Each structure stands twice: as structure tokens, then as C-alpha cells.
Amino acid sequence: MRRAALAVAYVTATVVALAFLLLPIVAIFAHTSPAKLIEQLSNPVVVDALVVTLKTSLIAQLLIVLLGTPTAYLLASRRFPGHALAVTLVELPLVLPPAVAGIGLLAAFGRLGLLGSSFEALGITLPFTQTAVTIAVAYVASPLYIRQAIAAFEATDPSLAAASRTLGAGPARTFFRVVLPLARGGLIAGLALSFARGIGEFGATIMFAGSLQAVTQTFSLAIYAEFDRNFDATLAMSALLVLFSIVLLAALRIGLTWQRSSSTGSPSLFGLSSSS
């Protein structure tokens, strides 16, 4: 009797939780007919936001992967004085409120900022440009990739890299033929998380780059700007972002499954075991 009541409680809680999580998504699509969505795709505000978002996100993610992958590999495979501090620093943007991150970027790269005068001397102005959007996205999204990449590299068996070296492969060949393929799934999962965070970026961007249509106005900023002007455009952009999020979620799951099948260690998301 008590067992049955407990089972009912579990099922009810799960149903309520899932309904709560899904309801807003359903509501967006309930308000947006496919016809309206297609109509809004020719709205210049929406088109400009799409272009700005894709351009800045892709460049930011490229930078994150190019700088973050070696960083994560070093932190995962070497122990040195200050290692724990370095790992903590990598995670700093994760806990920093985005608005504070934006102010920090302004204080660092702004006209009157720490490095602002050096940039000025080179004729480079960063704040309120598209480059500023890219920098803001890279700043807030990078910890998600780097943390996941560290976990992925740590899950690869070090004796495999050692075996590669004794078989005549140098460090570079070992990295690209053994370590990277084994960590591939975890890296893809990290990239999906980082992408999702970057697309949703709002606080740091509006502080450091502003919200100028066709220049710095990303989807997230445009949704806010159009909110009381053109609700249809807001809904259409939201619907597009939902579809994009589903793609990223799928990439995340596939990545984690790959990681599980190719590594000897247990797969993890933020160091927590993920079992589905």
C-alpha cells in the first residue's frame, strides 16, 4: 500500500516537472504558425540578428576550440605548482554574473580601460563592435568547453598515449591519432554546451557591445528589443532558437555516448557521472 503510494508520488512529480519544463516551449510554437515564422524570416531585424549571431558565435567557438583544447589537455595531463588555481580560474566566468563580466571586459578593453589605450594606439576600438560581441561570447562560454574537455582528456587512459610513444609516434602524432579521437565525444559535448551558452549570451554582450541592429544585435538581444514592438518577430526568433537548442541537445547526447564507448574511464559531464 505504502509502496504504491510512493510510486504514484514519484510518477506525479516527474509528470509535473516534465510538463513544467516543456510548457513554455509548447506555448512558443502554439503562438507561432509556420506561415508566420516564414513571414518573419524576411523581417530585416530578424535576418540581421541571425547573421550577427551566427557570425559572432562561429568565430567565438572557433577561438574557444583553438585555445581551449591545448589548455584543457595541458591541465588534464600535467600537474604543476598552481594547477588547482589554474583550473579554478578557467571556471571563473561560469560563476561571474554576466553583467559583471561585461563591465570587466569594458574596464579591460574599453577606451579608458586597462588595455584600451594600447589598442587605441594601434587604431583598434573594441567596445560596441562585432568583435566585442565575439569577445563577450568567448569569455562567458569558454569554461563550458574547457571543463568538459579536461574531463574528456582525463578519461582517456594514459597508458594508451604511453603505448603510442613506445610504438615510435612523437607527441604530435600521439595527440592527433590517439588522444584526440578518444576524447572526441567529450569535446563535441563540451562544444555543444559552449555553443548553447554563447547563443543565449545577453548580459555581458549588452554591457560591452550594446545592441545595434546589424552590428552587435544578436538573437537574444533582438528578442528583448523587439519584445514591445513586434511580438510576432520575438516569437519567430524564439522558435528558431528552440529548434537550434534541440540540435545542440542532440549533439550533446551523441557526444557523451561516443565518449562512453571510446574511453576506459567513466564519462562525465562536469565531473559528474552521466548515466542515461
Place this chain on the structure above:
Amino acid sequence: MATLVLDRVTVPLRSFELELSLAVGGTVALVGPSGAGKTTLLRAVAGLARPRAGSISIGDEVWFDGERGVHRAPEQRRVGLVFQEYALFPHMTVRQNVEYAQRHAAREYLDRFGIAHLEGARPAALSGGEKQRVALARALARDPAVLLLDEPLSALDAHTKAGVRGELHDLLRALDIPVLLVTHDFEDAAALADRVSVIVDGELRQSGTPAELVSQPADSFVASFTGANLLHGRAESTRNGAARVRLEDGTVVSTADPAEGEVVLAIYPWDITVASVVPHDSALNVIRAPIRSVAELGNRVRLAIGPVTAEITAESLARLGLEAGHEAYATFKATGTRVVARHR
């Protein structure tokens, strides 16, 4: 065959340092308890760990020299290292694993190790014995100057182990490069190697052929490692130059070795005869006690009788009709015992 020479190679371990000099021609087994630094030493030879001092060379190639600051990278040492868990690349097929070491003649190695039919399989689908053959094929496909084996049989279950041990023995005999293997199992070492070196607490205790280690163990550690019973007691020499040893439980044992004072006697289980009635033969030592335990080891059986363990065939045990708890007689000759130095 070139000789691998380790000259005063010093590797730091958790609580002490291991310093070792060793010349490896043929097959040499390094045995010792876990934590003795065996694996660290293999890694040092392979270039995966850097010794604190000493030198490692083969022929006129110097791989490591602490004084001259030489420390070649693993890929520049021509070593074949077979890892304890084999370390096969899980994302590659058997063939790709072997090709990783040798792009052109992979087929030859697949055939030689009887794994050609597995070439498309992933390591996860292989049995323990198959994995070892792939690991050996891959290590030798590199055309190494030295083969290193880390606990080559420990990842196998008892059932496959005997067969693989035989295969490995034949393979190592046929190789014309020095082989250095480490194991914590003396039986494996004796079955595979020409010479065995025992390391304990960071130092080399004894080097010799397996037979030498069994017949003349340098101390009580080597004796127990090679499988001997160790009997602690107090010796009194007899007039004919031999001795009688009173054990801690009161049993008196005769030995043909001269001895005086606190000693350790070593006696091998296969030198002890078991009987169900009082035997009448030349053996001076007869211990009468109930059988404490019966342990089967393949076709052999180990019986614990009083202070000693005897090893007889399963066939003999069946003929005697003895079981655990039964009274039995364990007899051994005084000449079968060795007085050994007490292990510090």
C-alpha cells in the same frame, strides 16, 4: 644479440629509491612484491619515466645517461613495451593497431601471431589471450632492440594462463633480442626467463637461474618467494656437522646444514611426502598432524599439515583417501632443508 645494460639506474619510488645494475641478454625476469619499483624501472627503460641517476644503454646506443644529461624520448629508443592491460587502442581495429607501429609489413605480423582472422575486430571484442597476442605483434612490429613485458600473465584468468604461458615461452625463445619482464609471480618468472632477479625494498637481493634461486635462496625472502616453507626455530649443531632445529611449536627438525642459534629453515612443498600411516624410510623428519587445509592448483594439491605445506598430485591424494581434518604424516629428508639467512 646486443645486451641491454642498466648501470646503477636510480628511480625514486614513494618511500625509497631503487638502485639497480643489470645486464640483460636473453630473457631476464625481474620479480618482487608489488610496490618494489619493477614497473617504474620498465618505464625508465622505455623512456616514459626519467631515472634520477645512472645509465641505460644497448650496444653502443646510449638511451639514458644521468651524468651527461642524455634522455632519449620513448619514440627514439626502439623498445617494444607490452603493458600489463595491453593498452590496445580501442578506436582502432587489430590491423590498425599493428599498422600503427609498422605501416608496411603488418600482414606478416598478423600471420605470425595467428591473429589474421581478427584483423577487422576491435580490441573490446577480443579475449585476454588474443589481446596479448595483438599487443605482442604490435610491440614487435616496431622492430625493437629490446622487448619489455609488464606482468605479461596477470591480466589473464587462471584457465587461459597456462596455455598462454607456454606460447609466450616459445615466442621469447625464438626472439633474438633481449627481453626484460617483470612479474610478482615466481612461477611465471621461472617458466619464462633464463635468469631471475629478485628485488625487495629498493635493492637487488639475488640474481640467478630459477634453479639456483630455488636450490640456494640468498635469504628467507627469496626462499618464500620461490615457494618454500619457512620454519623459524632455534638450532643446535650435532656432532656430525649437521643440526637439529626446535621449531616454535616444539617440533624438532633435522637439517644437513650446519647451524647454531635462531635460524630459518627452507623446505620446498614438492620435497615433502605425505602418508596416511607411519612411513618407514630414510627421511629423518616426520611430522604428524591433522590436515588443516586442502588447496587445488590444477592437477596438484597443496596440503597444510602442522607447520608445513606439502604439494602432491591430485592422483596421490585420491589414492591416500585423505581429506581436510584427517591425521596425516608429512616427511622430508634432512638434506632437503636449507638454512637461510633471516630476511631483514
